[in-house]
Ligand SMILES: Nc1ncnc2c1ncn2[C@@H]1O[C@H](COP(=O)(O)OP(=O)(O)OP(=O)(O)O)[C@@H](O)[C@H]1O
């Protein structure tokens with residue numbers, strides 16, 4: 433579309449927004465079905481509260497500061513666990529790919545633990561670290577670690593060996609090759625692994641707070657549910673879903689920028 | 697020849713006084729587990745001495761082990777049997793004294809053309825404006841000016857190959873290993889690059905080991921030509937190219953050039969025919 437003068441900027445933005453709205457219009461269909469099911473009495477209002485009511489609760493929870501406080505607590509846990517997992521996972525994956533003894537040692541461990549549902553570890557981390565933040569951060573760390581390790585390892589192993597040879601013959605040491613060639617070369621797969629880990633961090637954040645927490649969005653959902661305050665509970669669930677969606681979109685945009693060299 | 701490139705070369709002339717020769721002594725190389733009998737013997741008892749400052753071309757049928765021999769000299773593959781010695785001592789690992797242009801370019805795809813060239817220069821300790829200028833010189837030399845900031849994925853195969861050549865030439869290695877470096881270029885560009893390579897070699901007296909399928913290219917560029925047999929690769933003939941040092945457009949019409957090309961063409965053909973009979 434030709435850009436003629438300053439006026440088109442606004443029009444383009446409007447176009448972008450309407451295009452985005454169109455893409456997510458199936459969500460609107462879902463919400464309409466939701467309302468119809470409740471309004472016709474097919475499903476009781478108890479189980480599917482009206483969207484207006486839920487929205488009212490959402491506004492109230494935001495205004496009171498309750499939701500934002502709990503959300504911040506949750507994101508702190510998810511963020512710390514995820515960040516540690518990304519750092520440790522990338523280093524471990526690179527070392528595994530680069531050194532055979534490490535690979536032989538770690539590979540079988542990874543293979544056994546990869547398919548295990550990490551929420552099974554909730555009681556374990558509670559016994560180890562109690563009810564505070566540490567137990568949840570450890571759980572999220574463990575859950576996010578393997579996708580990052582596996583992504584990094586696969587990416588690093590898949591690198592064109594001639595690239596490594598080139599770097600070596602241009603004067604790079606073996607250690608320099610790891611972070612100057614193997615790391616960026618593995619980046620597409622690392623970024624995929626981290627995206628999976630990001631989703632896991634949200635899942636584990638909420639599910640661990642269901643069971644062992646006195647604050648956080650997971651705790652809010654479970655205590656509102658226990659108290660039978662369903663509209664408020666749905667308000668928190670919607671909010672968490674929105675935050676998760678937003679985090680994934682932002683991450684995807686970040687990853688696309690990192691990999692601009694591929695699309696050219 | 698561009699004067700900028702000449703200046704760049706002159707700057708590094710001093711550091712480059714120590715010349716190297718390459719001595720390949722009874723080198724045998726197999727891929728895969730040889731003990732199990734499923735291994736492939738790629739090179740069989742290769743002996744070859746390449747003098748300081750010699751331009752040596754390797755010819756031979758596809759799969760005869762030309763690339764393998766180059767990788768061994770480069771120190772990329774472990775030497776299983778025999779030895780390879782340069783003036784820097786026995787080859788045990790890769791080093792910037794033996795830079796290589798690979799058959800498949802092996803550019804770093806997340807770096808632009810300029811960043812690819814700068815990578816090697818930085819490793820040589822060159823910084824700032826010096827490095828930038830040298831990178832620009834070599835990008836000019838391979839006729840890629842204007843594409844400094846392009847990523848490899850934005851370039852044609854021939855352009856990628858030229859970028860890889862610039863990256864390798866820029867570090868000014870004592871020994872230059874080239875694996876069909878002009879294979880992806882069109883006939884005209886190929887001719888220009890051949891003349892420039894010959895000129896660079898003439899000025900810097902590098903030792904060059906140059907793999908090619910093109911007999912005329914080998915005769916035009918080289919002082920000596922080795923013709924290899926098909927798998928397991930052996931060196932069947934080593935031929936002196938007794939043409940004047942200064943070569944250019946008229947060399948191609950030189951009687952001696954034409955005669956030698958025909959003679960070598962026949963020898964290479966013999967090996968290729970033997971290769972098809974052997975299977
Ligand atoms: N990584 C590998 N694993 C097993 N066999 C290999 C490997 N690389 C090469 N070979 C075998 O070794 C032989 C020599 O290969 P090489 O690549 O050195 O040949 P070449 O002379 O460079 O061929 P071309 O002219 O086609 O590039 C070939 O027959 C090939 O099948």
Ligand SMILES: [Mg+2]
Pocket residue numbers: 762763764799875
């Ligand atoms: Mg080859």
